[in-house]
Amino acid sequence: MTQSLKVALIDYGMGNLKSIKNVIAHIGEHEVLLTADPVEIDQADVVFLPGVGAFGDAMKNLRARNLDAILSEQVLVKKKPTIGICLGMQLLFERSAEGGDHQGLGWIPGHVEYLDLPAGFRVPHIGWNDLILEQDNPFFAGLGADSNFYFVHSYHAICDPQYLLATVDYGMKVTAAVQKDNVVGMQFHPEKSQTNGLETMRRFFQWAQEYRHA
Numbered sequence: 001m002t003q004s005l006k007v008a009l010i011d012y013g014m015g016n017l018k019s020i021k022n023v024i025a026h027i028g029e030h031e032v033l034l035t036a037d038p039v040e041i042d043q044a045d046v047v048f049l050p051g052v053g054a055f056g057d058a059m060k061n062l063r064a065r066n067l068d069a070i071l072s073e074q075v076l077v078k079k080k081p082t083i084g085i086c087l088g089m090q091l092l093f094e095r096s097a098e099g100g101d102h103q104g105l106g107w108i109p110g111h112v113e114y115l116d117l118p119a120g121f122r123v124p125h126i127g128w129n130d131l132i133l134e135q136d137n138p139f140f141a142g143l144g145a146d147s148n149f150y151f152v153h154s155y156h157a158i159c160d161p162q163y164l165l166a167t168v169d170y171g172m173k174v175t176a177a178v179q180k181d182n183v184v185g186m187q188f189h190p191e192k193s194q195t196n197g198l199e200t201m202r203r204f205f206q207w208a209q210e211y212r213h214a
């Protein structure tokens, strides 16, 4: 029997909130709070950091709402299960080179770089690609041959292999998913990845329940 989780879907003016809210609603078991409120975030079981757009703007918006500090306490001190997707995943790292040099949230050691691809590979990387598992993890195992997910990005995270869950092959190894302890990042868009996106989100919340009660 699964237990319902309260999910703080962080509202900081960087897109894709509604489609993510729909995905979580579709899974059906969890309560989603679209919020930037410290009290509501504190009451939540899970931190969900969405995001579409530029890294620098996102950090500016987070800081303007004091969310960098509020979320860091939830993630690093209270150790709540946390997920960043797309731009939200990139924000988990220490720095990004997107449009200059920007400091990130720094919850996972590493940095974000432009996709420096061989000739013939276009940036942004837009479309479906198959995940390659870099290590066992509860989110993607056994999806079968058809483990494709939808990507839209020009930058990706560079980190120690110990944090790397999955990559895709797009002229080179492109980082697709990462994890450090309670913090998970997914570069693709689960909300646009149809059945696999839903299944991965369902598994993330199942993992979050187990993590909360471990």
Ligand SMILES: NC(=O)CC[C@H](N)C(=O)O
Binding pocket: 051, 052, 053, 054, 055, 086, 087, 098, 152, 153, 154, 155, 156
């Ligand atoms: N789709 C996005 O929002 C992309 C995020 C980031 N700006 C990148 O290009 O990688």
